[in-house]
Amino acid sequence: MPRRKKERDRRRSPTAARHADSIRIALMEVAPAGLKMPRLMAVTELSRSQVVRGLAAYRELAGEKGWPPLVWSFESGYHFCEDADGLERWERQWAEVKYTQITSVIHGVLEPHARLFPKSRWVSYVVAQVNAIQSALDMIAHPQPQ
Known part of the structure; x- marks a missing residue:
């Protein structure tokens, strides 16, 4: 395993990875629409800091797991974008x-x-x-x- 991947895995807690998966599931349910932070917190039942850590973990895991790219916009909040x-x-x-x-x-x-x-x-x-x-x-x- 490359050295950087090992370092990234050490920094990312299993809890953050679970939060990332919760965010992925919540956004898949509303796709192609998105969710703004307050609604994302409500749907996932995570605190703001847990969502922030989950979003960071999502960005690390997306490439490894083949998850769709996650972006943010004023109009839609957090949403998947494959355009x-x-x-x-x-x-x-x-x-x-x-x-x-x-x-x-x-x-x-x-x-x-x-x-x-x-x-x-x-x-x-x-x-x-x-x-x-x-x-x-x-x-x-x-x-x-x-």
Whole structure:
């Protein structure tokens, strides 16, 4: 078993996996519609924190178990999406959010760190890696027309 999979399995509790399965079942019953958080909590009889942990576990388990992709929207709440265009829209929005978050880290933490310690190999390495991630997210969120 690959090392990362073992680490992920160790972090994910069996309880979180059960919560993920409860969420999957609840959403399958209402598909293609979705459920917003309060309704998802009521249907699964889970607390908000249990649903949050269950959603995180769902995202880890979906690929392993062949479960459908789970996305969130203002209109539908949490719902399954097997439409290529819908998934692409969601992925672009996700990339835009992460791009913005990483940009904030670069400007608020890494640049001041680099100014304080200009000869630090560590900060130079981190800045280079995070800039690469930022560029990749920007290309995903804002692809050039072909």
